[in-house]
Amino acid sequence: MDVKQVLFMSKGDAENNYARASSYTQKIASSAKPTIASTVDSLLEEGFFPCKLLNVADLGCAFGPSTEAFMSTVIESVQKKCACLNCSTPEFQFYLKDLPGNDFNTLFKGLSNFSQNYESLSCFIMGAPGSFHGRLFPRNCLHLAHSSYGAHWLSRVPNLTSQEGFPLNKGRIYISETSPGVVKEAYLAQFQADFSTFLKFRSEEMVDNGRLVLILNGREDKDFANLDDYFCCEKLGEGFVKEEKLDTLNVQYYTASPEEV
DSSP states (O other), X not given: OOHHHHOOOOOSSSTTSHHHHOHHHHHHHHHTHHHHXXXXXXXXXXXXXXXXXXXXXXXXXXXXXXXXXHHHHHHHHHHHHHHHHTOXXXXXXXXXXXXXXXXXXXXXXXXXXXXXXXTTSOEEEEEEESOTTSOOSOTTOEEEEEEESOTTBOSSOOOOBOTTSOBTTTTOSSOOTTSOHHHHHHHHHHHHHHHHHHHHHHHHHEEEEEEEEEEOOBOSOTTSOOOGGGHHHHHHTSSSSOHHHHTTOOOSBOOBOTTTO
C-alpha cells in the first residue's frame, strides 16, 4: 500500500473533522508563534534586501486555524521588520503542502476571510499536493519552510515481518513495553532514512541562508522508558480489531528522541 495515496486527516466540515478535532496541534501552533517571528526576523537581515518576493512553504498544512495562524505570523513579522528597516514589504507566495488526499477544498474555502484581512498586500496562496519525502519545489526557491507535527510521519511502515513470515510486533500496533528490540530498531532505521531524505530535499529547494522551522512529535527518554505517550496506541490495539488483522497493522510514525533527531 502506498501510504501517501491513502493517508489524510478527517475531511469535510462534520463534527469529527480535523479542523475541529485538532485543538492540541492548534495550541502547539500558537506556542510556536514567537519562534516563527524570531526566525523571520533573523532571515530578513540587511543583506536580505532588496527582495521583491518571499517564498514560504507550510509542509503538512492539513486544514484549519493552524495554517492561518502560521501565515498571519509570517506576514505580520515581515511587516514589522520592514518598518524597522524602512524598506518595502515584499510580495508573499505561500505554498500549502500536504498529501494528495488532503481536503484542499475545505482548506481554501476557510482562507477566504484570511485573504480579506490582507487585501492591501500582494499575497498569493497555492496548494502543493505531494509527499515531503520527495522533491516538491524547484531548486533554490524557498526562503522559509515550516512543518508542524508532520515530520514524524514515515514514508511507509517499517518491515516488521520475520524471514519466516511471522509478525514481529504481534498483538500491537506500535512500539510498546513488550515489543522486541528488533521492532524498535526497524522503526528507528525507517525514521533515520526518511528524516535524512526530508532534510536532503529541503536543502535543495531552499535558498542559501534560508530558514526551516520544524516541530515534530518526540519523546524525552532515549530508550522508550516512559511509554505514557503510547497509551492511546495500546488501547487502539485492544479489542477493536480482529487479531489476524491487528498483527498486520502498525502505525507509520516514529516519536524520536533529541539524540535521534
